[in-house]
Amino acid sequence: MWKMVAGDLYHGFKPGFKRFMEQTAYIFPMIFWNLLIAPLILVSGQYILLYYAGMLPMMSAVILFGVYGGTVNKVFYLCPLSGDERRKYFVVSWGIRAGLPVFFSLLFEAVLCLLNRVSLQTAFLVVLTVAFFSAAMSVYAGSMNRNSSGAARSGGMPAGYTAWGAVILMLGIFAMFFLTALVGDVKKPRFNGMVTVFMWMLFFAHALAVLFVTARYFRRAIGCMVCYENGRKREL
Amino acid sequence: MLQLEHVEKRLGNFKLSDITFELPKGYILGLIGKNGAGKTTLLHLLMGLYTADAGKIRVLGDDPKTQEVRVKRRIGWVLSEDLFGAGQTLGGNADMYGKYYPEYSRAKFLEYCGRFGLSPKRLLGKCSKGEKLKFQFAFALSHAPKLLLLDEPTASFDPEFRDEFFKVITEFISDGERGVVLATHLTADLDRYADYVAMLEQGKLVFCMERCELADAYRIVSGEEYKLRLLGDKVLSVESGKYGAKAFVKHSRRMAYDTALCVSVPTLEEIMFYHAMWQNGAGFTGNLRKG
Numbered sequence: 001m002w003k004m005v006a007g008d009l010y011h012g013f014k015p016g017f018k019r020f021m022e023q024t025a026y027i028f029p030m031i032f033w034n035l036l037i038a039p040l041i042l043v044s045g046q047y048i049l050l051y052y053a054g055m056l057p058m059m060s061a062v063i064l065f066g067v068y069g070g071t072v073n074k075v076f077y078l079c080p081l082s083g084d085e086r087r088k089y090f091v092v093s094w095g096i097r098a099g100l101p102v103f104f105s106l107l108f109e110a111v112l113c114l115l116n117r118v119s120l121q122t123a124f125l126v127v128l129t130v131a132f133f134s135a136a137m138s139v140y141a142g143s144m145n146r147n148s149s150g151a152a153r154s155g156g157m158p159a160g161y162t163a164w165g166a167v168i169l170m171l172g173i174f175a176m177f178f179l180t181a182l183v184g185d186v187k188k189p190r191f192n193g194m195v196t197v198f199m200w201m202l203f204f205a206h207a208l209a210v211l212f213v214t215a216r217y218f219r220r221a222i223g224c225m226v227c228y229e230n231g232r233k234r235e236l
Numbered sequence: 237m238l239q240l241e242h243v244e245k246r247l248g249n250f251k252l253s254d255i256t257f258e259l260p261k262g263y264i265l266g267l268i269g270k271n272g273a274g275k276t277t278l279l280h281l282l283m284g285l286y287t288a289d290a291g292k293i294r295v296l297g298d299d300p301k302t303q304e305v306r307v308k309r310r311i312g313w314v315l316s317e318d319l320f321g322a323g324q325t326l327g328g329n330a331d332m333y334g335k336y337y338p339e340y341s342r343a344k345f346l347e348y349c350g351r352f353g354l355s356p357k358r359l360l361g362k363c364s365k366g367e368k369l370k371f372q373f374a375f376a377l378s379h380a381p382k383l384l385l386l387d388e389p390t391a392s393f394d395p396e397f398r399d400e401f402f403k404v405i406t407e408f409i410s411d412g413e414r415g416v417v418l419a420t421h422l423t424a425d426l427d428r429y430a431d432y433v434a435m436l437e438q439g440k441l442v443f444c445m446e447r448c449e450l451a452d453a454y455r456i457v458s459g460e461e462y463k464l465r466l467l468g469d470k471v472l473s474v475e476s477g478k479y480g481a482k483a484f485v486k487h488s489r490r491m492a493y494d495t496a497l498c499v500s501v502p503t504l505e506e507i508m509f510y511h512a513m514w515q516n517g518a519g520f521t522g523n524l525r526k527g
Contacts, residue, residue: 015322
């Protein structure tokens with residue numbers, strides 16, 4: 001199954017990326033991410049590495065969401081796959097899509113740890129934030145819509161899906177910004193007091209939101225994925 | 237091959253109701269009806285994409301819902317919509333989805349590509365609508381299905397390929413073990429090739445019968461209106477003109493017509509047209525439709 005999903009993701013990347021580039025909505029978080037760090041770069045550039053090591057994997061989760069989100073080819077439902085196989089397909093696909101940003105984050109943090117630019121604790125918190133973020137974003141990407149042409153449309157998932165996506169996006173961005181650019185390193189914080197408190201508050205708020213959303217929508221996403229009709233009912 | 241008993245399916249405001257028919261092995265069933273009559277919904281039920289709300293469906297002896305994999309392995313499909321990945325080549329697409337079919341043969345796929353004038357190295361996104369459907373058809377045949385479900389494919393084919401298409405279909409059913417369901421509103425081809433014809437109208441099955449039986453079931457009778465009135469309740473719908481009227485009549489072998497009337501066997505297109513008129517109440521008992 002891993003091989004099959006990986007192959008499908010590989011072949012789906014090019015048309016998906018083309019679709020992603022046509023959607024201007026995804027540009028705003030990217031601009032926002034870069035604007036956040038801009039004033040701090042002018043003051044001191046030492047945290048820029050830490051910031052981008054956290055943010056780039058998060059961006060990759062958003063890109064993967066944009067590339068694969070909301071679509072599944074109708075052929076998938078016409079082919080002889082059982083409901084169980086489609087369920088497995090979804091879980092494996094979710095695992096790959098959620099796992100890739102975590103892998104990037106692990107890689108970047110490992111390099112930074114080796115370069116002595118960050119403590120193990122902070123590296124762990126960054127990877128955890130990326131893992132939470134990409135887990136939730138990839139569930140959304142699983143909101144499969146029975147769309148034969150492959151054009152991105154929001155279907156198959158309840159309306160709250162988009163709202164929660166925006167909440168997680170903002171919480172994730174700010175949690176990572178406070179963790180890497182402002183606090184810098186939890187072992188030797190750049191700013192103490194309220195900044196660190198805010199960092200922990202954002203970190204836990206983000207984690208809780210992700211857990212809530214994953215628990216709430218994961219099963220529904222599987223339900224939409226397994227049955228062609230389940231996804232279509234919501235379109236009618 | 238196919239068995240449907242009192243099948244019902246509701247989709248939003250549309251309802252497919254009380255569909256009952258059978259298709260034996262070795263035949264072509266033409267599914268006709270206007271846009272929105274329920275042809276695609278019925279095909280989706282046969283493909284196992286939808287579950288029937290009521291009734292029984294058997295495809296190749298199995299329930300397409302409970303025996304999903306078994307049924308889908310033996311079904312080939314062509315849908316008049318963009319399927320498969322546009323960014324991949326025809327060969328790439330066929331191999332990617334062919335792996336789900338145990339009987340898929342790349343050699344067979346390439347053979348059909350050659351026969352249909354398709355290059356397997358061409359990107360699907362660069363193909364015309366007709367070529368995309370030819371590709372779907374080649375893919376459908378490449379995994380040795382027992383049943384072909386074809387949804388409006390012929391409309392996008394050029395006349396030359398349409399002949400080739402029906403030649404392939406005729407070859408396909410020639411062993412007497414396989415079947416074809418072809419939904420279309422281009423009825424001229426069905427007049428030549430279909431063994432059975434089923435007509436849907438607003439989600440209801442108007443009839444499902446053998447083509448030759450259908451040829452005996454109706455007549456188009458034209459002549460003076462008062463003479464047509466004598467045919468009584470056999471007249472299903474009437475089209476009145478300046479110089480006479482044309483009636484769509486339920487025919488039986490014992491029926492005798494006035495010699496002054498001109499009687500002809502209706503084509504499928506005429507049957508579709510006049511049935512629609514009948515549904516709209518255009519008989520002598522209803523509102524007379526002016527032609």
